Amino acid sequence: MDVAGAAGGRSPIYRRVAEDLRQAILRGDYASGARLPAEDELAERYGVSRGTVRQALGVLRADGLVTSRRGTRRVVLGPSRLQSFEELRSFTRWARSLGEEPGGRVVRVEHATADEAEAHHLRLPEGASVHRVLRLRTLSGRPVMVERTTYPERVGAIVAALPKGAVSHSEPLEEHGVIFADADHTIDVVVADADDAKLLGCAVGDPLLREWRCTTDPGGTPVEWSQDRYLPGTVAFTVHNSTATTALGRQLDRRPRTAG
Amino acid sequence: MDVAGAAGGRSPIYRRVAEDLRQAILRGDYASGARLPAEDELAERYGVSRGTVRQALGVLRADGLVTSRRGTRRVVLGPSRLQSFEELRSFTRWARSLGEEPGGRVVRVEHATADEAEAHHLRLPEGASVHRVLRLRTLSGRPVMVERTTYPERVGAIVAALPKGAVSHSEPLEEHGVIFADADHTIDVVVADADDAKLLGCAVGDPLLREWRCTTDPGGTPVEWSQDRYLPGTVAFTVHNSTATTALGRQLDRRPRTAG
DNA sequence: TAGTGGTCTAGACCACAGC
DNA sequence: CTGTGGTCTAGACCACTAC
Structure with missing residues (x-):
């Protein structure tokens, strides 16, 4: 997965990962109610550490795009139209x-x-x-x-x-x-x-x-x-x-x- | 610095550190506009790693209690009455x-x-x-x-x-x-x-x-x-x-x- | 019991502020 | 230049969920 440029060439990796996941959700790759891949799998897929994946998911969490609960995969809440x-x-x-x-x-x-x-x-x-x-x-x-x-x-x-x-x-x-x-x-x-x-x-x-x-x-x-x-x-x-x-x-x- | 119990005996360390810092701000130890100690110093003071201190400061940041900017110490914005x-x-x-x-x-x-x-x-x-x-x-x-x-x-x-x-x-x-x-x-x-x-x-x-x-x-x-x-x-x-x-x-x- | 997210550590390097 | 927060890694262990 090439993540370069997904949120500007100079943004930190976690921002680009977050942007890529956001687009995937908006595109419908992960429908509302679907479960996201595990953090370890996302880390491997993007070629980054789990910490970086968690930073990216934290962005989506704050925007109300996904939930998080210990013990289960993250759930997609649905596309959000929050402004920056x-x-x-x-x-x-x-x-x-x-x-x-x-x-x-x-x-x-x-x-x-x-x-x-x-x-x-x-x-x-x-x-x-x-x-x-x-x-x-x-x-x-x-x-x-x-x-x-x-x-x-x-x-x-x-x-x-x-x-x-x-x-x-x-x-x-x-x-x-x-x-x-x-x-x-x-x-x-x-x-x-x-x-x-x-x-x-x-x-x-x-x-x-x-x-x-x-x-x-x-x-x-x-x-x-x-x-x-x-x-x-x-x-x-x-x-x-x-x-x-x-x-x-x-x-x-x-x-x-x-x-x- | 004993941080036990500051936010309940069973809460994670970063919550207890955050609660301790919040109380310090409310108490006036760090007045509005004052600069917080550096993350490394807080880590040493509380006996935790810098990552844990950053998690605690993230809580206060989200509550609008402190600012953060690369290159300078964090600044206290003032006591905030945000609800949970x-x-x-x-x-x-x-x-x-x-x-x-x-x-x-x-x-x-x-x-x-x-x-x-x-x-x-x-x-x-x-x-x-x-x-x-x-x-x-x-x-x-x-x-x-x-x-x-x-x-x-x-x-x-x-x-x-x-x-x-x-x-x-x-x-x-x-x-x-x-x-x-x-x-x-x-x-x-x-x-x-x-x-x-x-x-x-x-x-x-x-x-x-x-x-x-x-x-x-x-x-x-x-x-x-x-x-x-x-x-x-x-x-x-x-x-x-x-x-x-x-x-x-x-x-x-x-x-x-x-x-x- | 196996899988998953939550927490925590100990380090590293970088970008930026201010001297 | 030094000090600072921002980013990132590679591990570790725990608490909880679901089977």
């Missing part, structure tokens, strides 16, 4: 991964001093200089989400210099060396205010799905704090978790009406 | 972990045949026998959530035999050998129907936070499909994810009003 961290973090990349055309329009920018909540989440002293950006996000032209992001000075200065109609903010930030490594998300419901209603084309008081997001760099320094408000029926948040590990994704809301 | 899979899966255990008194009252039970959506999610043939349970869940007496769960015959028969006022359904199920191993969650917004309004004490048409949940056993067989509708302001769903891994929790909605 990058797709989850960036509206632009998420839209592209769905084949939709992402759009963004900056509505308002403020250079202000951090209030209590902002100071807390960005771990800044109260009154520190921050940038607030209000932005409408669209999918193939349809208004979908209103994004209110607060950036610390260093990051906000880069964002403020971008053109108002820039589709992606995250990509230029990465090019300027801002590294996104960890994010905490909170999901709840909120009612639309005047800004939301005007931008999304709904009524004031209509319910919106809200995601709070605080992102940090590898050193643990917060780089953005955002509150995104989605029109109902446009997105839902999906999560996979298990006794071993957990994973999160975000998907278009296309599920059927229930009957329960 | 068990707390996330069971309303009863979640409530207890918060110090709230969980309650449940069965409103309606049906022995029916699976419709298309149910058959799909429970991976049954359409028309297979299923049990539907409508239940009101309370926290310390307050109505919080309406739960509509569909069980396959084998599991539903156990649930149907429970007393109407049983606080927990998941615990008796586990005692009967039903093992919960993996869950897929989807979170969106829905408006209250007549049942919701009557049970939760809100108006028909009010927005509710909805969680769909499909849980499977270690063999990949679905054991429940549920649709839970929460009163806004009672809960929010929280997720931690990173370039390496992800994790999910659920928490009471006590966040401050925003200023963004």
Whole structure:
């Protein structure tokens, strides 16, 4: 089994093995409910050690693709449509991964001093200089989400210099060396205010799905704090978790009406 | 460093090391933003191999407690209040972990045949026998959530035999050998129907936070499909994810009003 | 009892961060 | 350059499942 290039030429072996197994599952070589070959056999087949195979299977386990239980072969749970961290973090990349055309329009920018909540989440002293950006996000032209992001000075200065109609903010930030490594998300419901209603084309008081997001760099320094408000029926948040590990994704809301 | 018993006498060493480090972080020995000792030093300190230390650190990484980056020491992100899979899966255990008194009252039970959506999610043939349970869940007496769960015959028969006022359904199920191993969650917004309004004490048409949940056993067989509708302001769903891994929790909605 | 995944060890080399 | 985490190997033993 030639595993080179399955996930880019320079990725570690376990990533390439994981990608090869993922493709095999998506292709139907291992149907939903089927049992995977034993770890020892996979190790021999790929010409790697069992440890490396276990690393690869750990990736698939975290994505909710396969189970694991001592004493029995691993079982395929089925194809999973979980997005990677990058797709989850960036509206632009998420839209592209769905084949939709992402759009963004900056509505308002403020250079202000951090209030209590902002100071807390960005771990800044109260009154520190921050940038607030209000932005409408669209999918193939349809208004979908209103994004209110607060950036610390260093990051906000880069964002403020971008053109108002820039589709992606995250990509230029990465090019300027801002590294996104960890994010905490909170999901709840909120009612639309005047800004939301005007931008999304709904009524004031209509319910919106809200995601709070605080992102940090590898050193643990917060780089953005955002509150995104989605029109109902446009997105839902999906999560996979298990006794071993957990994973999160975000998907278009296309599920059927229930009957329960 | 004696690590025995830090996470139960019979847990593997890496779990006990992880628990010890977690406590050290919670205790403030390693403050938020501080750097952890190197893996080699931890290995020597705990008297284990570096591989075991890395397994322990992987647990903390998945929980969003520490970062990791090649070339530099790990950084403490801060105490995290992520719930375990068990707390996330069971309303009863979640409530207890918060110090709230969980309650449940069965409103309606049906022995029916699976419709298309149910058959799909429970991976049954359409028309297979299923049990539907409508239940009101309370926290310390307050109505919080309406739960509509569909069980396959084998599991539903156990649930149907429970007393109407049983606080927990998941615990008796586990005692009967039903093992919960993996869950897929989807979170969106829905408006209250007549049942919701009557049970939760809100108006028909009010927005509710909805969680769909499909849980499977270690063999990949679905054991429940549920649709839970929460009163806004009672809960929010929280997720931690990173370039390496992800994790999910659920928490009471006590966040401050925003200023963004 | 045989097969399997879970845990653990002791080493090795590499890529990257920071001096 | 040194220190660090990331990757990988080749073994070992154990706990559990299924026959």
